[in-house]
């Protein structure tokens with residue numbers, strides 16, 4: 001099983017509220033169409049929320065608890081916006097002949113204080129073994145302490161990734177950058193050395209941007225490739241077991 005995350009930084013314009021990037025979505029769907037036609041059917045797709053999520057969470061201040069009626073409405077609006085982005089991706093994948101099925105994280109995941117405590121992973125694996133391409137996303141999910149809370153696509157990847165042979169994280173940069181260069185390999189041993197180069201993100205990101213991504217992977221004890229999804233051919237190569245420009249995160 002492989003996990004591919006498509007970052008909200010590529011699927012959307014993160015600096016414009018609820019604005020998709022249809023061209024990037026189309027090119028990535030075409031890439032997945034090629035991969036699917038080549039016989040690779042073992043992919044679980046997770047996508048980030050981009051401007052369909054982060055900005056709404058910040059605007060309505062629902063990152064630390066959803067209790068009032070106003071906050072509940074904001075959480076529901078955020079959930080609806082994230083679902084809209086999934087629909088755009090599903091439609092693009094169907095057009096390329098990929099049988100994509102969206103599995104709403106709010107039905108499968110429960111968090112406590114923003115961390116996953118329950119995840120009905122069996123439903124995802126069942127969907128995969130029936131020959132579909134399951135899609136999950138970063139979204140608002142029920143939280144036993146906070147009412148609802150944000151579950152990042154990165155946390156979902158790190159959790160599901162424990163069972164994966166390969167994890168590919170597509171984002172809007174060539175990999176983890178340090179002094180203008182792509183860092184080829186980050187391990188739990190050398191991470192401290194690179195941490196100072198990691199900031200959250202140049203655009204609104206409530207789940208820690210690049211730093212959050214790496215920390216989730218290392219905390220989940222999973223290995224992954226971080227590559228630029230504006231170059232779908234790089235993701236394609238990695239999904240086919242070939243090399244491409246990226247940062248390898250090795251737990």
Ligand SMILES: Nc1ncnc2c1ncn2[C@@H]1O[C@H](COP(=O)(O)OP(=O)(O)OP(=O)(O)O)[C@@H](O)[C@H]1O
Pocket residue numbers: 006007008009010047048049050051138153170171172173175176177178197198199200201202203205207208209210211213
């Ligand atoms: N050292 C670094 N190397 C690479 N990117 C970095 C670094 N430090 C900070 N970043 C930021 O991290 C961003 C990528 O993380 P971000 O969470 O914004 O994207 P994403 O995960 O693709 O989007 P989403 O969270 O919506 O899915 C880059 O656009 C960059 O601004």
Ligand SMILES: [Mg+2]
Pocket residue numbers: 048205207208209210
């Ligand atoms: Mg992010």
